[in-house]
Amino acid sequence: MIVKSRRNEIVVAYALMAPFIIVYGVLFVYPSVKMFELSFTDAPLIGEGAWVGFKNFWRLQSDRLFSTAIWNTTYFVLLSVVPSTLIGLAVALGVNRLRGRLQGVVLAAFFLPYILPVSVVYRIWSWMFDKDFGVAQYVITPFTGGQHVSVFRTLPLFMPAVAFVTIWWLLGFNVLLFIAGLRNISSEIYEAAALDGAGRWTQFRRITWPLIWPVTALVLTIQLILQLKIFDQVYLFANNVRTDATMVMVQYILKQAFQMNKGGLAAAASVVLFLVIVVASVLQFQLLRARGER
Amino acid sequence: MTAAAEAGQELAAALATRRLARLRHLDLFGLVITLTTLGFAVVWAFPLYWGLVTTFKPEYEVVRPGVQLWPEHFTLEAYVHVLMRTKIGIWYLNSLITSGAVTAIVVTMAVGAGYAISQLRFPGRRLFWWTILASFMIPIPSLTVPHFILMSQFHWINTLPGVIAPQLIAPGALSVIIYKQFFDSVPKDFREAAVIDGASEFQLLFRIYLPMNWGITTALVIITFIGAWNLFLWPFVAVNTEDKMNITVGITQVHDAFGVSYARDLAVAMLAALPVAIVYLVFQRRVTQAIMLSAGIKG
Amino acid sequence: MPHVELRRVTKRYGPVTAVSDLSLSVEKGSFTALLGPSGCGKSTLLRMIAGLEEITVGDCFINGVDVTDAPPAKRRIAMVFQSYALYPHMTVRQNIAFSLSVAGAPRKTQSERALEVARILQLEPFLDRRPAELSGGQRQRVAIGRALVRKPEVFLFDEPLSNLDAKLRVQMRLELAKLHADLGTTMIYVTHDQTEAMTLADMIVVLDKGRISQVGSPLELYNAPANKFVASFIGSPSMNFIDVRIASVNGQTASVVLPGGRETMVRVGAEGAPGDSTELGVRPEHLTVVDPQDPTASFNGAVTIVERLGNSTLLYVDTPGGQLIVEGKGNLEVKSGEPVGLKVMESQVHLFGPTGSVL
Numbered sequence: 035m036i037v038k039s040r041r042n043e044i045v046v047a048y049a050l051m052a053p054f055i056i057v058y059g060v061l062f063v064y065p066s067v068k069m070f071e072l073s074f075t076d077a078p079l080i081g082e083g084a085w086v087g088f089k090n091f092w093r094l095q096s097d098r099l100f101s102t103a104i105w106n107t108t109y110f111v112l113l114s115v116v117p118s119t120l121i122g123l124a125v126a127l128g129v130n131r132l133r134g135r136l137q138g139v140v141l142a143a144f145f146l147p148y149i150l151p152v153s154v155v156y157r158i159w160s161w162m163f164d165k166d167f168g169v170a171q172y173v174i175t176p177f178t179g180g181q182h183v184s185v186f187r188t189l190p191l192f193m194p195a196v197a198f199v200t201i202w203w204l205l206g207f208n209v210l211l212f213i214a215g216l217r218n219i220s221s222e223i224y225e226a227a228a229l230d231g232a233g234r235w236t237q238f239r240r241i242t243w244p245l246i247w248p249v250t251a252l253v254l255t256i257q258l259i260l261q262l263k264i265f266d267q268v269y270l271f272a273n274n275v276r277t278d279a280t281m282v283m284v285q286y287i288l289k290q291a292f293q294m295n296k297g298g299l300a301a302a303a304s305v306v307l308f309l310v311i312v313v314a315s316v317l318q319f320q321l322l323r324a325r326g327e328r
Numbered sequence: 329m330t331a332a333a334e335a336g337q338e339l340a341a342a343l344a345t346r347r348l349a350r351l352r353h354l355d356l357f358g359l360v361i362t363l364t365t366l367g368f369a370v371v372w373a374f375p376l377y378w379g380l381v382t383t384f385k386p387e388y389e390v391v392r393p394g395v396q397l398w399p400e401h402f403t404l405e406a407y408v409h410v411l412m413r414t415k416i417g418i419w420y421l422n423s424l425i426t427s428g429a430v431t432a433i434v435v436t437m438a439v440g441a442g443y444a445i446s447q448l449r450f451p452g453r454r455l456f457w458w459t460i461l462a463s464f465m466i467p468i469p470s471l472t473v474p475h476f477i478l479m480s481q482f483h484w485i486n487t488l489p490g491v492i493a494p495q496l497i498a499p500g501a502l503s504v505i506i507y508k509q510f511f512d513s514v515p516k517d518f519r520e521a522a523v524i525d526g527a528s529e530f531q532l533l534f535r536i537y538l539p540m541n542w543g544i545t546t547a548l549v550i551i552t553f554i555g556a557w558n559l560f561l562w563p564f565v566a567v568n569t570e571d572k573m574n575i576t577v578g579i580t581q582v583h584d585a586f587g588v589s590y591a592r593d594l595a596v597a598m599l600a601a602l603p604v605a606i607v608y609l610v611f612q613r614r615v616t617q618a619i620m621l622s623a624g625i626k627g
Numbered sequence: 628m629p630h631v632e633l634r635r636v637t638k639r640y641g642p643v644t645a646v647s648d649l650s651l652s653v654e655k656g657s658f659t660a661l662l663g664p665s666g667c668g669k670s671t672l673l674r675m676i677a678g679l680e681e682i683t684v685g686d687c688f689i690n691g692v693d694v695t696d697a698p699p700a701k702r703r704i705a706m707v708f709q710s711y712a713l714y715p716h717m718t719v720r721q722n723i724a725f726s727l728s729v730a731g732a733p734r735k736t737q738s739e740r741a742l743e744v745a746r747i748l749q750l751e752p753f754l755d756r757r758p759a760e761l762s763g764g765q766r767q768r769v770a771i772g773r774a775l776v777r778k779p780e781v782f783l784f785d786e787p788l789s790n791l792d793a794k795l796r797v798q799m800r801l802e803l804a805k806l807h808a809d810l811g812t813t814m815i816y817v818t819h820d821q822t823e824a825m826t827l828a829d830m831i832v833v834l835d836k837g838r839i840s841q842v843g844s845p846l847e848l849y850n851a852p853a854n855k856f857v858a859s860f861i862g863s864p865s866m867n868f869i870d871v872r873i874a875s876v877n878g879q880t881a882s883v884v885l886p887g888g889r890e891t892m893v894r895v896g897a898e899g900a901p902g903d904s905t906e907l908g909v910r911p912e913h914l915t916v917v918d919p920q921d922p923t924a925s926f927n928g929a930v931t932i933v934e935r936l937g938n939s940t941l942l943y944v945d946t947p948g949g950q951l952i953v954e955g956k957g958n959l960e961v962k963s964g965e966p967v968g969l970k971v972m973e974s975q976v977h978l979f980g981p982t983g984s985v986l
Contacts, residue, residue, distance in 0.1 A: 040449075046529045047450035050440035055456075057437060062497045063459075065474035073473065080480055089584070128365030131358060136955055140365065142612070143373040149608045149615070150601050151558035151576040157597035158379040161590055167391050169378060202375065203591060210616055211623055220565060228497055234357065262466045266560045270580060279534035284469040289563065291473045311467055339772035423711035458859035520679050525777070535729075539716045 051066055069308075072301035079297040090302035099278060100303065103286040104310075106193065110264055113197035115257045119250065121201065122169065123209025126139065127242070141213070145206030152203070152266040158197045160186070160271065161214045186271045192280050196267050203258075203267075208253050215249035216242070251322040262311050283307050346377035383407065383595040390590050415570050416596060417580035419536035422488065423603075426563070426574055427556035429492050434499045434552050435545065442507025443533045447519070455580055457508075460501050468498055472565055479566060490566050491581065495559060499552045506548060508542045550611050554604050575600045628691055630655035630813045631676060636685030638671050638837075645671045645730045646837040649685075653781075653815060658807050660828035661817045662860070668837040669817045670785055676815065677783050690780060705774030706783040708791065710845055711766050713758040713773075719745070720754040723772045724881060747809075752852075762792050764799060771806070784816040788823060800826060814929050821861050825849070833857045855983040858908050864941065867914070869948035870980075871907045881978065881986075883907060886947035887926050891971055893978050895986045905986065906979045911954035913972040916942070916961060924968030926951070932965055 077083025094100045111202045129140055147155065165184040172277055174183050185195045219242065227237050245249075266285035272280045281289070287307065293302035382390055383406050385399040410416055444450070445457055475494040476485070483489030503606050514537055522532055538545070563574045570581060579596045629652035638646040646668045653659045661669040674680040676687060678699035686695045694702045713722050715932075721728070723744055724737040745751045748768040757765055767787060774782060788796045804827055807814055818824055824831050825845045833840040833848065833856070841853040852858035858866050874882040874890060881895045885907070895908070917924050927948030935958060942953040942961060946969065953969060961967065978986040 043529070044450045045446050047444040047448040047453075050444040050448075050529075050533075051456070052440075053433075054441035054500065057433075057496050058463075060469075060499075061475070061478075061494055062463060062466075065471045065478055065494075066463075068477065069471060070473040072477075080477060083480040093336075118368035125365070125368065127369070128361055131362055132365070138612075140369045142609070144615075146373070146376065146605065146608065149554060149558075149604050151604070152560050153576050153580045154597040154601040157579065157593055158375050161379060161382065161594055162375050164590070167393075167590070169395060172395070202372070205372075207619060207623075210619055214620055230441070252623065259467075264470050265469060284472075284561070286474065289467070291476070292565070297473060300473045304473060308466055308470045312465055315465070318537060330874060515710065515712070517708045517710050518714065519708070520699075520713040521708060521773070522714075522725070522729075523679070524677060524699045524704070524706050525728045525729055525773075526723075531729055540714075542716075 045078070056187055062279060065324045069301050069304050072298050073305045074302075075298045077297040078295045079291050079300075081297075083298050086298070090299050091306075093299060094302055094306060099281060099289075100286055102279070103281045103283045106268075106280060107262060107264065109193055110197060110268070111261045112256060113194055114200050114261050115254060117197075117254050118201045118205055118257060119210055122205055122253065123212050123246070123250065125205065126209045126212030126216055130213055141206075141209070144209050147203050148206035150203070153270065155199065155203045156267060156270040163195065186273070187275060192271070196271050200261070200264075200267055201269075211249055211253055212246065215246050219245050247325075251325075254322065255315065255318055259315055262307070262314060274279075283310075292300075356512070372464045379594050380598060383591050383598055385591060387589060387591055405412055406589075406591035407599070410596045410599065414596060415573075415578065416575070416599060418571050419573055419575040419600075422491075422572060422578075423574040423576070424558055426488055426491050426495075427553050429488075430556040431501070431549055431552045433492075433497055434503055435549055437496075438500055438507050438548070439533070439538065439545075441504045443511055443537060446508045447532070447537070448529065460504055463497070463501050468494075469561060472561065475562070476565060486567050486569060486572050488572065491563050491572070494562055494566075495556055499555060501550075502622055503548050503552070503596030506544060507541075510544050512536050513542060524591035543614070543617070544621075546611075547614045547621065550607060550614050551618040551622070552614070554607060557604050629653055629688075630657075630690060631815065632688040633672070633676070634686045634688070636672075637676065637683050637687075638668070638675060638680065639683045644837060645654075646675075649837070649839055651832060651839065651842075653813060656811050658814045658816065658827055660824035660831045661815065661834060662819070662821060662824040662831050663834035663840075664819055664860070666836070669819075669834050672834070673706075673785055673815060673817045674781055676781070677704055680704050703780040704783055705777050705779035705781075706785065707767075707770045707774050707787045709786045711758075711770040711787075711790075713766055713769055715758055718720075718755050718757060719750060719761070719769050719772075722758065722769055723750075723776050725773065726777050737793075740776050741772075744776045747775065748772050764795050767791070767799060768802075774869040774909045780813065782812055782814040784814065786817055786819065788818070788820075796823075803827060822863065825861070829944045833860060852908075852977065853985055855906065855908065855979045856983075858977060858979070862910060863954050864911050864954065865900065866908045866910050869907045869909070869951070871905055871978075872954065873905060873906045873978075885925055885971075886949075889925050891925055891976070892973055893976050895978055905981070908977040908979055909971050910975065911941070911952045913975040914951065914953040915970045915972070916953060916955060916959060917968040917970050919966045921968045921970070923960055923970060925971040926969045928967060928969060930961055930963055930965050930967055933959075933961060942967075 046133060072083075074085060074087060075083035076086045076089070125144060129144070132140055162168050163185045165171070165182050165187075170185070171182050174185075175181065183191070185191050196212075210247075223241055224237060227241055229269050232240065263284060264282050268280060269277075269285055277285070277289075283303065284307070287300050287303045290296045290303060381397065382400065384402050384404070385396070386401055386403050386405060389396065389400055441456075445453060471494070479485050479490040479493065482490070482493075482495065518536055518540075519532060522536055527535070557574075558576055559574070560576050564577045565578065567573050570578065573581065579593075579600050631651075631653040633651040635650060636646060636649050636651075637644065638765040644751045649668075649672070651672070655795060661672055663669050671680060675682050676689075678694070678697060682695055686693060688694065688703055714725065717725070720738070724732075724741040727737045727740060741754065742751070745754055748771060750765065750768055750772060753761060753765060753769075758769065761769065770787070784803075788799055791799060807827075816824075816827060831845055832842050832844065832847055836854050841848060841857045843851075846939070848857055848861050852861065855868070859868070863929060869886065871886070872884045874884050876882075876895065879894055881893050882890055883893050883905075884890055919927055926944075926948060928944040928951070930942050930944050931950070932943040934941040934943075938957065940955045940957070940959040940961070942955070942959065944951050944953055944967060951969065980986050
């Protein structure tokens, strides 16, 4: 455009961006910097602290609770990310065959849980699994010789159960993405394959799976990053009982900050979480891209 | 007819029969798949149904052994109790205010920022864009502690502004990116024609770019609202008295008061879920569109 | 004083120069076409006049006023885009009145002016429709209407007919010609289609790689092309080019040796020396078919393809000078494979030197 109105353009641009810049600067950039800064001090939650270098990070390394938190988070990720992706794909394959109204209703059945707040999901499933009157006990008792099980208080069952509930909660998201991806595959390709003599399994292996791979990779990535940040369900189902054994990373951060009043340490744990997510995403990205190009 | 033509005819017939047979086979398989999917959907929807139906049963029916798919005595007693005896009204109000404020502020600032980055040239444009993109790497839970410290510096702990403020950045960044992409996709001709007609940047934004993208705005409004309504972590951390809780946090604080009352616990949960469920069912298409958009951005 | 003037204008995009040192004058009330192939800079030129592109070096004047740094809205111009750029979310009335509403004109004025313009363009029944509900030709008229309502000094058209099918294009061409005749406003029209330029324009500016190749009226360009580029671009089917050698020059006339050995006389200007290798240009309609034994024939050749169009016949003839296209009136009794002789109409040939310019 003409030179003279350039200055005007810049003024207008900044005027339009100002609200966002202010909000973003104050509520994101500043706290991010503070997080890193805090992690190097021994500050309490509110207040000043002295510079201690990497001491907080060494503390984390030797803290058993922190290792537990990392392990639990990893365990949870393993239990939820791949299964929810695969199940999502399977469901999408099934739902994609339906048409019209029926498809809409079925899709809503899978997607509606995703819309619910986590606390509602918690209520529904703690009722389902309730030790005394929960409906799930009818499924459990055949395996335990008639004994009712308090699922969330049985340590080995805790994480799998929470993962199970999480999958129920979030599957709709994956299904949606997969359906969009499947819709992009022209049906003519399948017809050609059928005429070439390809059976259903071959069709899936040689056509569907490779063509849907970008979506699969995307879903895996999103789920991975999401579940590394897990907190809500684990906290709610643990219900103040056995919190330490089932602790996850975000929970650890909160405990150090609000219970132990150790702001610096909590910030260090936050930094570690950040690094874990960055590393995990980059690794996964490379891994998936390599597989995709194969 | 020539030999070649005859052979051709035979081949075509053979292919046709084979195709027909395969189609029939496919149909049976297809039927099985469809039924399985439907069955799975029913099982998947069951917990929600079960939770809902339980809220309409009197407590003695709830704790009775056996599975009653429909209440023997349909009652609203649980809801009445919850509405009368808990702070659910206040929680609803808090949720409405905070979710509404988050949505309004996010969309307003994202429209301006998205337009500026998309259409205007100014120093620092690249920097802003990359900062916003990079910000997706930093997980919001990691910022909980600095946010808490910051809010306490503003004396906003346990206040609604304190609950609102940190929630603005994640949907804010996402919305800016989405707006930028959509504004980018508006063909340049429209801009040039309007410029020749004498429109200023503001007129361009509000009379052309924004109206051409109403669908996006609607979609963003809906998912920002739902996201804010459903948020647990920050409202949980930032608030310590019941009267400032949003509904998602509030319902987890309820059950201690009653001891064990399943119908009431579930009733309050159902009430919490009602608004977002309605929004989804009414705006289904917009919601799914918005979800797909945000997934595309994260990818 | 010219109505629109570009003085020594250059446009650079980084290392790429789209237009170099170009000067152009457009007379008031004229219909000027900017003609050339893709990438020749014609659209760039138009957009510089409009103010949508910055002029790197040089000046632009409209009505004697220096508008080089003025924003488009202040130049009293209006533009019709190739894609029409009709705002999809507004009705035809709102589209047409947009510039008025931007300027803050009262609703009543907006309505009145929109109605006025709609009447001229026969768009009255469509005023409350959206662009998506209109046909291509109707949309184009709305685009014109939007430009019309501003009562501009100069109309700018950027390949407005490219998106229409052939039949509609002819119809709209007539409407544009009529519009110009009725309004008398200066119009500058960018196109790559030489037929459009030839039929609509009073003056054609032929552009080649950012420079003016030739400026003139349609017939001037047709009959007296200044260089090979213009000669080959204008006229359909295009001119034939044959490598020839100058045998001798006698004042204003050169004797030229054709491939195959015959000679012909060509009128030349100042340049051209014997022995030079040049190209001879002759239009298909200036070649006549004669008996192959005819001693006055310029070439001998064999017909490869015959295209019968009803009112004319196109022959593709292989000759020592390459494949030549011959256009004859009516139906020619010639068959594929037949040997023929071709005679050149000596008054209508052109000689082009090594640089491409006419001799």
